[in-house]
Amino acid sequence: MAELTAAAPSTARPIDDLGVRRDFPLLRREVHGHPIVYLDSASSSQRPQAVLDAxxxxxxxxxxxxxxxxxxxxxxxxxxxxxxxxxxxxxxxxxxxxxxxxxxxxxxxxxxxxxxxxxxxxxxxxxxxxxxxxxxxxxxxxxxxxxxxxxxxxxxxxxxxxxxxxxxxxxxxxxxxxxxxxxxxxxxxxxxxxxxxxxxxxxxxxxxxxxxxxxxxxxxxxxxxxxxxxxxxxxxxxxxxxxxxxxxxxxxxxxxxxxxxxxxxxxxxxxxxxxxxxxxxxxxxxxxxxxxxxxxxxxxxxxxxYGLGMPAVRQHERALTDYALAALRDRYPDLVIHGPLDTTVRGGVISFNYKDVHP
Missing domain, CATH: 3.40.640.10 (Type I PLP-dependent aspartate aminotransferase-like (Major domain))
Known part of the structure; x- marks a missing residue:
């Protein structure tokens, strides 16, 4: 392949959200009485049990x-x-x-x-x-x-x-x-x-x-x-x-x-x-x-x-990104989303400005 595979094949094996989540011990924590929803992987991702065990x-x-x-x-x-x-x-x-x-x-x-x-x-x-x-x-x-x-x-x-x-x-x-x-x-x-x-x-x-x-x-x-x-x-x-x-x-x-x-x-x-x-x-x-x-x-x-399959990872992340972009634009019309809206040429990072709020 002569390019980064941005658009994964539609035949990629689906990822089990809950099954994958169970692999990450930190995600079992609660903060302020709620399960953690971690959205900072672009900065540093969490580690699955397999990594900690190794x-x-x-x-x-x-x-x-x-x-x-x-x-x-x-x-x-x-x-x-x-x-x-x-x-x-x-x-x-x-x-x-x-x-x-x-x-x-x-x-x-x-x-x-x-x-x-x-x-x-x-x-x-x-x-x-x-x-x-x-x-x-x-x-x-x-x-x-x-x-x-x-x-x-x-x-x-x-x-x-x-x-x-x-x-x-x-x-x-x-x-x-x-x-x-x-x-x-x-x-x-x-x-x-x-x-x-x-x-x-x-x-x-x-x-x-x-x-x-x-x-x-x-x-x-x-x-x-x-x-x-x-x-x-x-x-x-x-x-x-x-x-x-x-x-x-x-x-x-x-x-x-x-x-x-x-x-x-x-x-x-x-x-x-x-x-x-x-x-x-x-x-x-x-x-x-x-x-x-x-x-x-x-x-x-x-x-x-490898176990998840990188085509499946890309397909899953693209679906999540499509959902997140659509939901943000629908619920917050004053939101300015930065970067391409076409997820064939973007990853899961989403940056935005809201009205006059300084980032």
């Missing part, structure tokens, strides 16, 4: 550092950590998960890794960065920092009143560009962007494509290589996993050309008084003790989502 099992039976010891539980911990990497890679269609998936603290760190490691190696004064006006700060601020250091130009793809990218001047904006940063799905507008189309245009112009998948990977069928992007960043805590871990997928040939992002243990093969030899990828970018229990939890989250 992390507890690791802590109780396998807790040890990875890639260091040769005793039994250390080797088992390493196997579980690398199995988690493989599971995450398969989930996003990585052809070589063992080398192309870098574990990070979150999507923000993953995007900073690209800006600092790739950017500092490839961008010179006067070079052009192209971003969209709907980017998360994590895909803006690192480029601003780099632009200030290197005297780079940042150009912006505008957003129209419907919350869609204005692509009429795309060729002009990309002319001479070295990098395009684009969110797959807006965390404010819910807009699902035409990433494959943008990636094709960017590559034609000679630019590398850095995609923010923090909102899209948890909700859409994702095939990173087929999208045409060169880097894809996302976080575990938005896809039913724990906080403290995210991932960066990068094309192997690009990752192999990059210097380390952070220095310390594990990211080196050899250290001497006169220098060091960096490790192979992906460990070159994973300095220090990694979030091991969190990686195990992320793998469990991936397996849980």
């Amino acid at each position: 992390m507890r099992d690791y802590e109780e039976t396998t807790h040890a550092n990875v890639h260091r010891g040769v005793y039994a539980i250390a080797e088992e911990a390493t196997r579980r950590f690398e199995a988690a990497r493989a599971a995450v890679g398969r989930f996003i269609g990585a052809p070589d998960p063992a080398h192309e998936v870098v574990f990070t603290k979150n999507a923000t760190e993953a995007l900073n890794l690209v800006a600092h490691s790739w950017g500092r190696s490839n961008l010179d004064p006067g070079d052009v960065i192209v971003l969209t006006e709907m980017e998360h700060h994590a895909n803006i601020v690192p480029w601003h920092i780099l632009a200030a250091e290197r005297d780079l130009e940042i150009r912006w793809i505008p957003v129209d009143e419907e919350g869609r990218l204005v692509l009429a001047d795309l060729d002009r904006l990309l002319d001479g560009a070295k990098v395009l940063g684009v969110t797959c799905m807006s965390n404010v507008l819910g807009t699902v962007n035409p990433v494959a189309e943008l990636a094709d245009a960017a590559h034609e112009a000679g630019a590398v494509v850095v995609a923010d998948g923090a909102q899209s990977v948890p909700h859409l069928v994702t095939d990173a290589p087929a999208l045409g992007v060169d880097f894809l960043a996302f976080s575990a805590h938005k896809m039913l996993g724990p906080t403290g871990i995210g991932a960066l997928w990068g094309r192997r040939e690009i990752l192999e050309s990059l210097p380390p992002f952070l220095g310390g243990g594990e990211m080196i093969l050899d250290v001497r008084k006169d220098g060091f030899v960096p490790n192979e990828i992906p460990w070159r970018f994973e300095a220090g003790t990694p979030p091991i229990a969190e990686a195990v939890g992320l793998a469990a989250a991936v397996e849980y989502l």
Whole structure:
């Protein structure tokens, strides 16, 4: 597939609302005498019991550092950590998960890794960065920092009143560009962007494509290589996993050309008084003790989502979004809803203004 699958097939297996809800312990709580209705998953999702159990099992039976010891539980911990990497890679269609998936603290760190490691190696004064006006700060601020250091130009793809990218001047904006940063799905507008189309245009112009998948990977069928992007960043805590871990997928040939992002243990093969030899990828970018229990939890989250089926997840969320948009517009005619109303090109995020109330 050459695009994020925004519209799921109608044959997807339906999701059992109540059955899924029972999988999430926190949702059994009541607040002010009412069951929790959690509407903040765009910020951080809740975790199913399977994720909590996997992390507890690791802590109780396998807790040890990875890639260091040769005793039994250390080797088992390493196997579980690398199995988690493989599971995450398969989930996003990585052809070589063992080398192309870098574990990070979150999507923000993953995007900073690209800006600092790739950017500092490839961008010179006067070079052009192209971003969209709907980017998360994590895909803006690192480029601003780099632009200030290197005297780079940042150009912006505008957003129209419907919350869609204005692509009429795309060729002009990309002319001479070295990098395009684009969110797959807006965390404010819910807009699902035409990433494959943008990636094709960017590559034609000679630019590398850095995609923010923090909102899209948890909700859409994702095939990173087929999208045409060169880097894809996302976080575990938005896809039913724990906080403290995210991932960066990068094309192997690009990752192999990059210097380390952070220095310390594990990211080196050899250290001497006169220098060091960096490790192979992906460990070159994973300095220090990694979030091991969190990686195990992320793998469990991936397996849980596989069990639901991502086409079914998309179909279910689209039905809920259609219902919510219609209900809001019907009951509150003065409500201004931001982003596309067509749910084939939007996710479940709904932002709105009401009359003169400041957001």
